[in-house]
Amino acid sequence: MIVKTAIEKPFQVYQDGRHANRRIIYKPFVLPKPFHTQYLRIAIEYHRGKVSRNMQGYVCSAFACQTKRKGDILIWEGQL
Numbered sequence: 001m002i003v004k005t006a007i008e009k010p011f012q013v014y015q016d017g018r019h020a021n022r023r024i025i026y027k028p029f030v031l032p033k034p035f036h037t038q039y040l041r042i043a044i045e046y047h048r049g050k051v052s053r054n055m056q057g058y059v060c061s062a063f064a065c066q067t068k069r070k071g072d073i074l075i076w077e078g079q080l
Helices: 002-008
Strands: 012-015 022-028 039-048 055-065 073-077
Touching: 002 022, 002 039, 002 055
Parallel strands: none
Antiparallel strands: 012 022, 012 073, 022 039, 039 055
């Protein structure tokens, strides 16, 4: 549920610096203790669907981290 909420209302969205078809979402202060002061980092990978040819994304990882990864490029920033 926390991952779904973070995707629907992200704090920051980045372009992954290592993978062109991957976006990174960061959401701070949403995890339970002892991780409550860290970011939730969600990596979403996008591919073109075989049938509909539309872009489809799926969560390939989600975990707590203390800092944002260097090399990622900020695309969008929202409010907390």
